[in-house]
Each structure stands twice: as C-alpha cells, then as structure tokens.
Amino acid sequence: MDSPPVILQVEGIFLTFGGVMALNGVSLAVRHGEIFSIIGPNGAGKTSLLNCINGLYRPQRGRILFNGQDITRLPAHRRARMGIARTFQKTELFKNMTVLDNVRLGRHIHMKTNLLDALIYWGRAEWEELAHRAFIEEEILDLLEIGHLRHRVVGMLPYGLQKRVDLARALALEPRLLLLDEPMAGLNLEEVEDMARFILEINENPRWGVTCVLVEHDMGVVMDLSHRVAVLNFGNKIAEGPPEEIQNNPVVIQAYLGEEAAYATRR
Ligand SMILES: Nc1ncnc2c1ncn2[C@@H]1O[C@H](COP(=O)(O)OP(=O)(O)O)[C@@H](O)[C@H]1O
Ligand SMILES: [Mg+2]
Known part of the structure; x- marks a missing residue:
C-alpha cells in the first residue's frame, strides 16, 4: 500500500538564541492523516520546533514545506490561513x-x-x-x-x-494541520482521557480529518495515540519510528524515558 502524501516537511532546521542551539539541523516528514508525536526532555527544542512550523520563530537555516509549498518565510497569519493551527503549552486565551x-x-x-x-x-x-x-x-x-x-x-x-x-x-x-503543545499538561486523569478522545476524533473522523503534530510528556498518551514518534534531545533528533520501537530504543531510554521512569517511581 502506498503511504499517504507528505503534508509537512521540515528540512535541516537550525535555530539559535544567542549561544543556545535550540534546533540543530532537525528534519522530519509528517504524512496526511498521521498523529506524529515529538517527545524529549525539557529544553530539547520541542516548542521551538512548533514555533518554526507555525511562523512564530524564523529558523536561521533550513526549509519548511506545507503540502509541497515553501512556507519558511511566510508570516504566521498566512500559514494559519493555509490551514496550520496551534494550541499552546500555557493556553493563549482572552481570559476575561x-x-x-x-x-x-x-x-x-x-x-x-x-x-x-x-x-x-x-x-x-x-x-x-x-x-x-x-x-x-x-x-x-x-x-x-x-x-x-x-x-x-x-x-x-x-x-x-x-x-x-x-x-x-x-x-x-x-485546520489541515494542528500543532498541539503539551495538551495534557496540568490535566487530571479523567481530563487526559477526554482530551485524548477529542484528539482521536479530530484525527480520525473524516468530518475533521486533521493531521496532528503532538508534543507531549505523558508517555501513555503518546504511545496510545501516535502513528510515529520523533525524539529530540538538546536540539537534535536522536530517533524516529513507530511508538513501540521508540519505547524500546536504548538511546531514547537513556536520554529521556529513563529519566521519565525515574520520575514516575519517585512520585
Ligand atoms: N524566545 C526564546 N529566547 C531565548 N531562548 C529560547 C527562546 N525559546 C526557546 N529558547 C531556548 O531554546 C531551548 C529549547 O526550548 P524549548 O523549545 O522551549 O524546549 P521544550 O519545548 O522542548 O521544552 C531552551 O534552551 C530554551 O531556553
Ligand atoms: Mg515546550
């Protein structure tokens, strides 16, 4: 069976802040209909990558293609109009x-x-x-x-x-492409289950059929929802593959999942 076409292509993105290398030549390709997750420790560059994709940050090097069109230099509102939407790690709402x-x-x-x-x-x-x-x-x-x-x-x-x-x-x-930055952060167990159900519905129901890029720390959610997972560490992509493969990858366990597991036992 042919794979669905690529909706989002990130090619060799470099992003630095002063001396800090937030993204060090990151590439990935997300296909139509996927839930593609990005995991990694705090400060790994996950939010920065989403910011490059939706136009809040401009990478110093590299290209971003959306449905084959180079959007690297387009402002955020143009990308929104093309169908790239975004949720935020700490919600950006008009509270009053x-x-x-x-x-x-x-x-x-x-x-x-x-x-x-x-x-x-x-x-x-x-x-x-x-x-x-x-x-x-x-x-x-x-x-x-x-x-x-x-x-x-x-x-x-x-x-x-x-x-x-x-x-x-x-x-x-x-949107055609939805970037979700830690949608489960701060939620209780029941709220996490609800949110996971909504994300699946948005992705799977043809009425919406939205491709998702999901940044998330809750490994249960990542393993349940994702078609593929990429792992960032200090701005480098250190692994990519189906969730079960990522879960058993020794490099990933050492860089990230080990730390999460240690955290889980401390709780
Ligand atoms: N606007 C910014 N100004 C300066 N440094 C930033 C900015 N955004 C991110 N960084 C730095 O880039 C690195 C990656 O951050 P971030 O993308 O937020 O990581 P993550 O979302 O994986 O926790 C960190 O070292 C962070 O301090
Ligand atoms: Mg973040």
Whole structure:
C-alpha cells in the first residue's frame, strides 16, 4: 500500500538564541492523516520546533514545506490561513472574554467580508456572521462538549476546560494541520482521557480529518495515540519510528524515558 502524501516537511532546521542551539539541523516528514508525536526532555527544542512550523520563530537555516509549498518565510497569519493551527503549552486565551468569543476569534480569518463590504451589503455580513456562529456553536463546541459553557468567562473555568477552549479556538480555523503543545499538561486523569478522545476524533473522523503534530510528556498518551514518534534531545533528533520501537530504543531510554521512569517511581 502506498503511504499517504507528505503534508509537512521540515528540512535541516537550525535555530539559535544567542549561544543556545535550540534546533540543530532537525528534519522530519509528517504524512496526511498521521498523529506524529515529538517527545524529549525539557529544553530539547520541542516548542521551538512548533514555533518554526507555525511562523512564530524564523529558523536561521533550513526549509519548511506545507503540502509541497515553501512556507519558511511566510508570516504566521498566512500559514494559519493555509490551514496550520496551534494550541499552546500555557493556553493563549482572552481570559476575561467568553468561551464563544474566544472561539470566534479563532474563526475570524475565515470571514471573507471586509469592512467596506459590510457597509454596502450589511445583509450579507450579518448572514455570514450568523452562519459562522452557528458553525462554531454546533460543531466545535458540541464536539468538545463545552456547548453549555459558551457564555462563561474563560478565566473562571477550571484549567482542564480552558485547555479544551484553546483546542476549540484552534479548530475554529478548520485546520489541515494542528500543532498541539503539551495538551495534557496540568490535566487530571479523567481530563487526559477526554482530551485524548477529542484528539482521536479530530484525527480520525473524516468530518475533521486533521493531521496532528503532538508534543507531549505523558508517555501513555503518546504511545496510545501516535502513528510515529520523533525524539529530540538538546536540539537534535536522536530517533524516529513507530511508538513501540521508540519505547524500546536504548538511546531514547537513556536520554529521556529513563529519566521519565525515574520520575514516575519517585512520585
Ligand atoms: N524566545 C526564546 N529566547 C531565548 N531562548 C529560547 C527562546 N525559546 C526557546 N529558547 C531556548 O531554546 C531551548 C529549547 O526550548 P524549548 O523549545 O522551549 O524546549 P521544550 O519545548 O522542548 O521544552 C531552551 O534552551 C530554551 O531556553
Ligand atoms: Mg515546550
């Protein structure tokens, strides 16, 4: 069977901050439909890599291709419009706004009507607004089971639900590629199970069919969800393969999983 085409190609990315080498020639290829995980110790360069992919950071060397198109020099909003969405390690939400308004901001770039149009064809603008709102309310909030919270102020919600709103905001873009930066961090066991279920649904349900790049420390989640896993250590990719292979790779165990296992026994 032929493998699905590559959606994201990262070619030899170098990124330094002063003397710190955050990414040291990292390459990888993610295929349509995959959940591709990136693991590694704190400071390994995982968030920096996501930032290079969505355009928050500009690597000093290397290329990034999205569906074959070179996006290395495109600003973040152009990449978002092409279908690259992102959640954040420490959610980036407007804490004093409602769930619905946060999600609508994620959707905003899909609104075609500009201000002039809105003045001339008020009816169309109004209709679009309603249609978008219906789309957001019905599909995304329902999917993530937060419809009943739509008018709640985000900052007042428990952290686990804020992470879900952050995911809703990213989904409002109807992305083709979703970058998830530690979606399980700070969640309790039940919330982790819910979040894993949502990520699987977004990936597997053809209505969404979103390819995911997942940065995550929870190894149970990584092993359960991922089609392939890459391991970063001090800005270098030290391994890549199917989850069961990564779990048994001695280099990975020494660099990372050993440390996690030691951490697990200390808890
Ligand atoms: N904006 C920044 N300014 C300076 N150094 C940074 C910045 N972002 C990341 N770094 C450095 O790059 C390295 C990788 O960080 P990061 O990508 O956040 O790692 P991870 O997400 O794997 O924990 C670290 O040494 C970090 O201090
Ligand atoms: Mg990080």
